[in-house]
Amino acid sequence: MLSDRFKSMAVNPFAFGPTPRIVFGDGSLASIAEHITRYGRSITLVTGASSFAGSPHFKTLVNNLDKAGIKYCRISVSGEPSPEIIDAAVRECKKSASRAVVAIGGGSVLDAGKAIAAMAMVDGSVTEYMEVVGTKKHPGNKLPFIAVPTTSGTGSEATRNAVISKVGPQGFKYSLRHENFMPDVALVDPRLMLSCPVGITAACGMDALTQLLESFVSTKADPISSALALSGIKSIKENLLAACAHGAGDINVRACMAYAALMSGLALAHAGLGVVHGFAAAIGGLFNVPHGVICGNLLAPCIKITIERLKESSSGNNPFLAKYAAAGAALADSDSFDIYASCTVLLDVLYKWREELKIPNLSRFGVSEKDSAEIIKRTDCKNNPIKLSADDVSRILKESL
Ligand code: NAD
Numbered sequence: 001m002l003s004d005r006f007k008s009m010a011v012n013p014f015a016f017g018p019t020p021r022i023v024f025g026d027g028s029l030a031s032i033a034e035h036i037t038r039y040g041r042s043i044t045l046v047t048g049a050s051s052f053a054g055s056p057h058f059k060t061l062v063n064n065l066d067k068a069g070i071k072y073c074r075i076s077v078s079g080e081p082s083p084e085i086i087d088a089a090v091r092e093c094k095k096s097a098s099r100a101v102v103a104i105g106g107g108s109v110l111d112a113g114k115a116i117a118a119m120a121m122v123d124g125s126v127t128e129y130m131e132v133v134g135t136k137k138h139p140g141n142k143l144p145f146i147a148v149p150t151t152s153g154t155g156s157e158a159t160r161n162a163v164i165s166k167v168g169p170q171g172f173k174y175s176l177r178h179e180n181f182m183p184d185v186a187l188v189d190p191r192l193m194l195s196c197p198v199g200i201t202a203a204c205g206m207d208a209l210t211q212l213l214e215s216f217v218s219t220k221a222d223p224i225s226s227a228l229a230l231s232g233i234k235s236i237k238e239n240l241l242a243a244c245a246h247g248a249g250d251i252n253v254r255a256c257m258a259y260a261a262l263m264s265g266l267a268l269a270h271a272g273l274g275v276v277h278g279f280a281a282a283i284g285g286l287f288n289v290p291h292g293v294i295c296g297n298l299l300a301p302c303i304k305i306t307i308e309r310l311k312e313s314s315s316g317n318n319p320f321l322a323k324y325a326a327a328g329a330a331l332a333d334s335d336s337f338d339i340y341a342s343c344t345v346l347l348d349v350l351y352k353w354r355e356e357l358k359i360p361n362l363s364r365f366g367v368s369e370k371d372s373a374e375i376i377k378r379t380d381c382k383n384n385p386i387k388l389s390a391d392d393v394s395r396i397l398k399e400s401l
Contacts, residue, residue: 020185032146033070039099044075047103082164117142193254214274232267239253327346
């Protein structure tokens with residue numbers, strides 16, 4: 001199901017939810033006080049160091065908060081959040097008696113806000129509660145959390161995890177995760193994305209596309225997550241290249257990208273991700289590479305090898321190949337009914353976009369062949385349609401250096 005042409009999946013049992021209350025639209029930031037006052041009049045406000053805070057939107061926000069009598073404790077987060085940044089921010093939040101957390105920024109800021117809202121209710125460092133590195137189970141209570149994205153990529157405004165990293169040879173990149181950590185409100189105002197420069201728009205757009213494709217073909221996909229993912233893929237088709245060129249100042253183009261990113265978050269929160277994100281966790285813990293650059297680089301080679309292995313292991317009517325074919329048909333103007341031909345169309349588009357969007361190679365960030373063994377050891381295939389071997393992972397990495 002889910003594709004007009006490539007019938008593929010049965011409807012197996014599934015559960016879908018929770019989702020945030022979604023408020024989407026040009027100018028929607030103006031309504032933020034109305035959402036905050038449901039929880040109280042004292043908040044922790046998390047932003048990045050400069051881009052939003054230096055924009056006219058910030059002054060308007062402060063005026064709106066003042067008018068509504070909302071007091072705020074301001075925390076600024078620069079770069080992808082580390083445990084130290086979260087722990088220090090949580091101390092500030094606890095001192096402030098905040099009734100809610102509001103985060104306005106890229107995925108890094110949203111993840112920081114999500115983690116602060118969760119850690120404000122417990123003692124100890126965030127590392128103690130994180131997947132893989134921690135040993136404690138978070139009880140799942142949190143301060144109400146409002147997420148306002150300023151990039152179109154991570155979909156963190158609609159996911160239940162916050163990615164925290166410590167970068168270096170002993171580094172890690174894992175999540176603080178709980179079903180209850182889904183933001184209460186995802187307020188998506190595409191006007192906030194108009195200022196995103198081309199490199200960030202491209203990398204974030206490739207992150208959203210990776211999340212959409214990986215959740216669409218995930219072994220945990222369900223009919224709703226698949227429908228949302230396909231709708232996001234269609235929205236990216238016309239708009240990713242435009243957002244990085246003539247359409248960068250076009251609010252409708254930015255809205256379509258913001259919608260795609262939102263769909264990617266909803267889809268991944270329910271269906272999980274694949275091997276590209278296995279790589280992203282491994283490489284992101286070892287090197288300072290923007291998350292979207294890792295995804296943009298590895299997406300095409302990961303799908304290429306996955307499709308090769310699926311073809312070898314099945315005779316023709318493989319439901320995952322049918323889904324890749326449906327994604328190919330959605331991303332390109334292809335009218336083929338042939339599954340293999342449509343998979344090739346998908347790969348052609350992904351390689352072409354990586355080129356056209358000038359996604360830098362990983363070697364630009366210091367990743368080299370000598371790091372292969374460590375990266376391969378750390379790379380998990382997650383919910384990829386088929387498990388890849390260490391040789392496959394090594395081949396993918398070589399192509400992306
Ligand atoms: P980011 O938040 O790190 O921001 C990248 C840069 O863009 C920063 O310099 C920031 O200041 C700037 N920026 C943000 N908005 C801008 C705007 N409107 N105009 C101009 N500049 C702007 O990048 P990101 O890709 O949005 O987030 C990456 C982080 O999100 C990573 O840590 C990644 O692991 C995480 N992530 C989380 C999830 C999740 O579900 N929680 C999913 C995917 C990725």
